[in-house]
Amino acid sequence: MEHGKETRKIIHEFGAYSNWLEKIKTIDSLVLMKPIAEGKWSPGEIIAHILKWDEHLNSSVIPDVLExxxxxxxxxxxxxxxxxxxxxxxxxxxxxLEARDARNRLVSRLLQLPQEVLVRPVPSNGETRCPHTGSPYTLIYIIGDFIYHDHHHQKQVDDFLRDAQKHPVR
Known part of the structure; x- marks a missing residue:
């Protein structure tokens, strides 16, 4: 499938999350299940959160856009x-592993979609434009939002893991 350079770059950046998962899969289970701060999720819960959004994109959002x-x-x-x-x-x-596989399936599917599907304006929960940027919603725009979302959570986990190395969980 022929994609524009910018679209391909966005999809590959979205796929980089799998590499991050590979880096943290060796972290001790106890550390991955400890909340990153009082009243906050654990790294495991954060990963499940991203996994479930990936599954939603693959099972609901992409089919709806294709229709x-x-x-x-x-x-x-x-x-x-x-x-x-x-x-x-x-x-x-x-x-x-489940999160990595789900992201890889999603990236593969995005790479197979025609460019016109990725960039076609489509409402998101009835809204046609992002209230923050005024940009029209498209599937690739939403993927860009998810990259920002991933980076936010990755930084939270990375900061927590860095602190956990200094102060091991007992």
Missing amino acids: GEGMEFPEFGTFNRRAADYARTIMPEELI
């Missing part, structure tokens, strides 16, 4: 709580 429909995203609070709950039902090592 010419708008992108629909569930109510964030409930969706995110379910994702965090899921993290507590699976070993962190398995969760990381």
